[in-house]
Amino acid sequence: MAGASGGALAAQVSSAGAFGFIAAGYDSVESLKSQIGIARSILQSHKLDGSFFGVGFLAWQLDQRRDEAEKLVNMVLEHKAKAIWFAFGNDLQKWIKFVRDHDERKEEKTLVFVQVSSTEEARIAVEEWKIDVLVVQGIESGGHGSSHSPPLLTFLPSVLCLPALRGEGGVPVLAAGGLATGAHIAAMLALGASGSVLGTRFLLSPESLYTDVQKKALVDAKDNSTVRTMAFDTVRETLGWPAGIDGRALKNDTVQDFDCGTPINVLQDKFKEGTKSGNPSRMLVWSGTGVALMKEVNPAADIVLELHEECENHLKAVAQTLR
Ligand SMILES: Cc1cc2nc3c(=O)[nH]c(=O)nc-3n(C[C@H](O)[C@H](O)[C@H](O)COP(=O)(O)O)c2cc1C
Incomplete structure (x- = not known):
């Protein structure tokens, strides 16, 4: 992991x-x-x-x-x-x-x-x-x-x-x-x-x-909280995955803005700031569907x-x- x-x-x-x-x-x-x-x-x-x-x-x-x-x-x-x-x-x-x-x-x-x-x-x-x-x-x-x-x-x-x-x-x-x-x-x-x-x-x-904030986001997650996305790899610039691979993470504003077509540089700034300040609505938390349990x-x-x-x-x- x-x-x-x-x-x-x-x-x-x-x-x-x-x-x-x-x-x-x-x-x-x-x-x-x-x-x-x-x-x-x-x-x-x-x-x-x-x-x-x-x-x-x-x-x-x-x-x-x-x-x-x-x-x-x-x-x-x-x-x-x-x-x-x-x-x-x-x-x-x-x-x-x-x-x-x-x-x-x-x-x-x-x-x-x-x-x-x-x-x-x-x-x-x-x-x-x-x-x-x-x-x-x-x-x-x-x-x-x-x-x-x-x-x-x-x-x-x-x-x-x-x-x-x-x-x-x-x-x-x-x-x-x-x-x-x-x-x-x-x-x-x-x-x-x-x-x-x-x-x-x-x-x-x-x-x-994982940080305490990431762990808390997982504890708070519900059974519909996860989504498959490329939002986080795009903002982190961790690209090069084989075709068809994406990642399942907790849904948040980074994913929503990515899906709405927000310019990547704007998204990256918000992601970096959110990660630094520990803002769960911006940061990356990978998670499987079993998280609600x-x-x-x-x-x-x-x-x-x-x-x-x-x-x-x-x-x-x-x-x-x-x-
Ligand atoms: C934070 C995180 C990082 C992961 N990184 C990798 C990885 O580097 N390589 C890999 O083969 N699988 C990776 N996986 C997937 C796991 O190997 C495993 O298939 C998955 O966690 C099983 O699903 P679950 O998270 O719902 O238990 C990662 C999973 C998580 C949660």
Whole structure:
């Protein structure tokens, strides 16, 4: 989660029994290295393997700065992160090969996660790229994604019907998008997922890099508060995303003015000022559709434990109905 998930969030999630990712996002080698250092020291303070975390890359960002990008990915590989996640690029295969080539010299392999937005992308990732873990991201998800992704309830079963994923030996498939509770995770398991990915829920933790104002905006959000938009990428000039990608965020005046055709320079000034002064009606808050069910800021490790317990209770309750 670019701009939100640093070493502390990833490590606390992992320490509680889930698996946390640090976002490389738009980072330099030095800043990413420092977040990895934070993750390692937290994990080691819990007497856990210091490399039990992953790093997520925006592939289009890697493509835009190839020389630095290779140094960035190499640094992560040298730090023996357990997993690397690639999303949002026109040539993910090139980066997967980069990891695999590096791993030829290593005993322990890096798990490659790839996030997809259509059943055809899923087929290619599994059959042709031979990835290790597939993340199926529905239209409900917070942050960036495809504006054409199907809803998760339809998308996940479609992907699970792919011949390469039927029966034994298929790669794990994780469900992402709009999930907020343990009951949601139980539902995804019932549909056949191996697990779930939650993003927005973890923005509401002390460890996330979001500001208190951003977190309050999430707590205050209603079930119709989010929208898919390019408003924020346009005003921030974070452009270069593959065709069809936009982002789901909380709706506010920046989005409304963008949709009404307000000149970009006017919008940028208001956005910068609003971000500086902490004005929720101007600032960027990425968010999935499940946000209305999130009402508290809790330590990331507590969120993991609560989700786990809720999920287990729901699965048991459903099993009871069969007796
Ligand atoms: C603040 C934020 C930043 C994100 N950044 C990335 C990213 O850099 N790369 C990526 O593949 N997905 C990114 N995502 C999407 C997540 O990987 C995940 O699919 C999504 O959060 C799931 O939906 P949810 O937010 O409704 O739980 C981001 C999500 C959020 C909320």
